[in-house]
Amino acid sequence: MREDQEWPEVRILGPVEITGSSGAKIDLQPQCRKVLALLVAAAGRPVSTGQLVRSIWGSGHPPHAPQMVRSHIRVLRGAVRHKTERALTTSTAGYRIAPDSCVVDAYRFRELLHEARTRWPLDPVGAAGTARAALDLWRGAEAMPDVVDVQSLRAEAAYLEELRFQAEEMLVLSSLRSGQTDLALPRIRKLAELHPRRERFWLQLMVAEALSGRLVEATSITFRQARHHLVKETGLHAPGLERLQRELLRGVQSPEQLLNLITQSNRSVA
Incomplete structure (x- = not known):
């Protein structure tokens, strides 16, 4: 082409x-x-x-x-x-x-998300830019809202929206790894508020707050909010959340170590 x-x-x-x-x-x-x-x-x-x-x-x-x-x-x-x-x-x-x-915007979106995942370990700045370009293809928060009365399209829309969440996570993760904490913090705070049952968003928010000097906020206020949404409201266990709080209270402040704790936790509550 x-x-x-x-x-x-x-x-x-x-x-x-x-x-x-x-x-x-x-x-x-x-x-x-x-x-x-x-x-x-x-x-x-x-x-x-x-x-x-x-x-x-x-x-x-x-x-x-x-x-x-x-x-x-x-x-x-x-x-x-x-x-x-x-x-x-x-x-x-x-x-x-x-x-x-x-x-086709959906095809291009998936290509860019794959590229961002490939780039982020060695080029977090490039990965953040690529993830942002992928998210810019979206016109609103939902895929195909006008045709989801078709069952198979409803499933496809849910799949694309899950990938959009992953692109958001990749953008924040790449921004944190490249030292752009001040840019990442407002975005991830909003995402955690909008999607309070996604554990990864809360983990990223706690790390962003800790890296920006808000350790007490991360380990107390944000941790309690996250635990309320992830554990008390759902009855499920959130091991990644508790593990991250322990490491922050233990004094772990290395961005690399904290980001590794995020990437080790892949579970989100639907």
Whole structure:
């Protein structure tokens, strides 16, 4: 794909939409957006008419549902066409959007997140920038909120939103490792407030506070808040939280040691 060419863009990190090669947003009917999202979620695998019908309407679909699917496919085919190339192809196996024939924000997001994970041990500044670029692709906090009445798309949206949480964690982790504690602290504090049952956000907040000279706040106020949300409200154990508090009270202040304690804890409460 040449960088100087204008390609149609499909977006699902927010409401489902297509921006044509001219840059204009293309209006799509609700069921057409569902067909598009199902094809994007298939990640290059063909999806048959029957699969699309069952996903959108279920077993009690109207008799003309296959015709409606074919009509939506014609609309989408025109929308994602780039010059003489066809991004949406048809075969005996079904319909397929070729991943390299148009720009899909979810595909790019996953690529950037993978790159950030690869870079962060040796290049935390670069990893932070890459994670930030990945998060900038999101238009709001939810993926595909306009089509999640389709069960498979609801599951795909939940998966993408979990990856967004991981990108947020990577951005904060990389910022802390590169010494940008003052930049990381407000972000991770807000994330812990918005998602109080994710242990990793609380761990990162405690480390950010400790590294910025707020050790008492980290080991008392923040620890009690985190324990309330993670243990008292859910009835679960939070070993990573308690281990981090012990290490902070023991006097461990090495950024490397504290960040290792974060990366060793992978559990979050749903």
